[in-house]
């Protein structure tokens with residue numbers, strides 16, 4: 001990177017940038033491009049798109065503010081950062097909505113053109129914050145982004161109104177200069193993306209260059225910064241969101257099982273991108289069915305599973321409510337089925353675009369009758385890939401519906417993912433039934449759909465098409481073995497026990513607890529699940545590194561059943577902290593299952609934990625001082 | 627898929643070993659018999675035949691068929707069948723349902739399966755009552771019906787299932803009744819032949835909770851005067867001497883007339899293949915409940931691309947264009963970078 005005389009380039013190890021503007025300002029795109037450029041430079045990064053539920057809330061209002069936070073670093077990072085170092089605010093509402101999370105001393109780059117009386121009023125400002133000294137704790141750069149953009153676009157023959165829309169590229173150019181990101185890849189990207197609208201492409205390119213040049217020439221910034229490449233394991237990487245990783249995991253799982261993939265789904269935030277991604281991948285033989293409702297989505301997936309396909313349905317909380325009855329059917333049918341729940345804030349419609357982990361107890365208990373099923377949870381965006389394969393493995397091997405939990409943060413957040421070798425992916429064996437498995441009293445052979453494998457307790461899977469294996473199954477209780485309808489009380493109790501034992505037995509088929517306790521004698525244990533992985537690990541690491549405290553960490557991928565040795569491990573610790581983005585659901589499960597005196601750390605604000613919150617909770621539990 | 631000849635079968639081969647448990651005298655018995663006796667004639671295989679159902683008396687049907695079968699949950703059979711039929715185009719998928727199952731709790735799935743034209747054959751037994759839950763009124767019960775849940779008479783207007791199916795863009799819509807095996811079998815055979823979603827309403831007597839609901843039109847003695855058989859390409863007429871018929875008035879209205887009065891040439895000629903469903907719809911409105919002369923047979927049978935085939939076609943096109951999917955290529959479909 002060039003260092004001019006006026007502008008020395010400083011080395012920094014990491015930075016958190018937050019782009020904020022109106023929903024229509026293209027902030028998600030801006031953040032995404034900044035992320036891509038950082039990936040090319042070899043930085044480690046984590047992203048956190050944060051957008052409103054309304055597609056287009058009134059322009060300029062607080063409700064319409066959309067933000068994208070990206071954390072780039074020269075070392076391994078786990079979260080989108082505690083707090084931004086830089087906020088780019090495209091209008092007063094964006095400033096006002098985000099100022100609360102900006103630490104004192106951080107940098108604000110604001111689009112000065114947008115701070116007119118009308119916009120200030122819309123954002124709820126009585127006084128202009130740029131002039132009333134209320135921002136004196138921050139380093140504020142006022143940049144006339146709109147007017148410069150309009151100026152440079154004029155020569156390209158773009159009308160001022162249209163040019164105004166390119167101002168996000170000006171901001172991107174300026175921040176690119178500030179953090180020494182090359183803009184050429186983005187220019188290439190613009191050319192391709194706007195090939196059909198060359199004038200728009202030209203305006204965007206001009207705005208981008210103008211932003212970059214502004215940084216270089218305006219005597220505003222003292223220096224710019226360089227974040228060196230992070231150390232990565234050798235390999236090939238892509239930047240991937242949780243929803244894409246999950247979709248690819250489903251494709252890979254179906255392939256590794258040799259089963260056609262069928263997705264029955266109804267559009268719902270924040271899960272729809274899985275449907276979108278799979279709909280694009282028809283060359284893998286993927287069938288995507290956009291159903292008339294959530295129930296039809298899971299119903300069709302059950303029908304596909306009956307026919308010998310990998311049946312999958314994807315949804316979020318409200319959809320999971322609607323699917324409960326059908327999931328109960330699949331438990332009774334003992335057919336493989338995958339239910340993906342990308343959790344969001346609830347109850348009811350709740351916070352559609354905000355993250356939460358509050359469906360765990362629903363996944364665990366949200367059906368009538370005794371209806372256990374395995375639960376797998378992804379912990380990072382890229383881990384959604386492996387989690388999808390693991391959930392499929394369990395579903396197919398144990399002939400059971402499996403709930404795979406993701407959440408809004410994982411779904412839209414992105415991180416670098418080292419591409420796996422296809423040859424290393426696990427093989428899943430469907431083991432279809434091929435011949436009769438029972439001899440009748442008269443010596444004739446028959447196929448009994450509920451004869452169980454003695455080891456796994458799984459029943460055979462016999463999709464239609466094989467002569468001699470014709471059979472009927474259904475939601476009524478079945479006689480153990482023959483599968484005929486049975487109302488016998490003792491048989492029912494036996495079947496309840498068998499279904500429960502089958503799911504519980506999966507504990508023998510999953511890894512033991514991955515305990516992170518370097519000394520083996522930690523003062524306390526922090527245990528979590530799902531998307532809190534990065535924040536918890538970062539908090540624990542800081543306790544160790546900065547405060548010299550000995551803290552152990554467990555992060556669960558399997559929530560039902562738990563790893564076989566979990567209870568024994570929990571018993572070793574007097575102090576157990578369970579941070580969750582809910583009111584204490586894993587916490588409840590651990591206490592109920594293992595009678596441990598664990599403490600819940602709850603957060604339900606629609607945003608992920610920040611490492612500092614974990615750190616503080618640990619400190620409090622350990623008794624304060626270092 | 628096997629290429630050997632379809633084995634010769636009889637009704638017995640298609641009957642499971644399960645004891646049939648409908649109430650004695652229930653119309654379901656004759657429908658079951660009609661289906662079990664028809665299947666040996668259809669040139670189909672037991673292992674490639676699936677009966678799917680939801681909940682209700684009719685929904686027990688799959689247990690009595692020696693085929694693959696799935697007795698699912700209330701109203702959802704068309705959705706489940708959609709997943710099965712689209713992933714297994716080699717199978718014959720039958721959905722057996724009732725008026726409560728298909729039109730009340732499962733109404734949404736029914737209309738969408740019909741509009742998508744998924745290759746499934748839907749037999750809807752209409753007895754105008756809830757049987758399994760012991761006698762509440764159903765979405766096809768007539769207004770003022772007195773049942774356990776409507777002691778003062780029901781106040782909601784019923785569905786006309788044939789009208790509903792036509793309105794849902796169904797490509798095959800027919801009606802038959804449980805008192806006429808030959809007519810049932812001919813109708814089921816046509817439905818089975820149809821390439822797409824076929825909907826058959828079967829008037830079925832529930833002798834326990836709604837006995838005689840269709841007696842005014844299906845009874846042996848009254849049948850010829852009260853049922854109007856539809857035959858493609860033929861003038862629509864009925865009566866013991868075929869003395870009555872249907873004409874279309876200049877304002878589009880259909881009317882029942884004496885053939886002698888209008889002359890044979892004035893009768894409406896039935897055309898089940900008309901692209902516009904308007905006439906079929908008008909025919910479905912000819913009777914306002916099973917007390918007036920009622921058309922039976924195939925109302926509509928038109929060709930439209932089948933849902934599963936279209937899904938399959940998109941896959942084939944994608945594979946022709948991009949080659950069969952390869953995971954390593956998929957992983958690199960965005961921009962990747964290498965760390966040495």
Ligand code: SF4
Nearest residue numbers: 649652683757832833
């Ligand atoms: S209740 Fe009615 S429909 Fe049900 S089995 Fe008995 S007679 Fe048949």
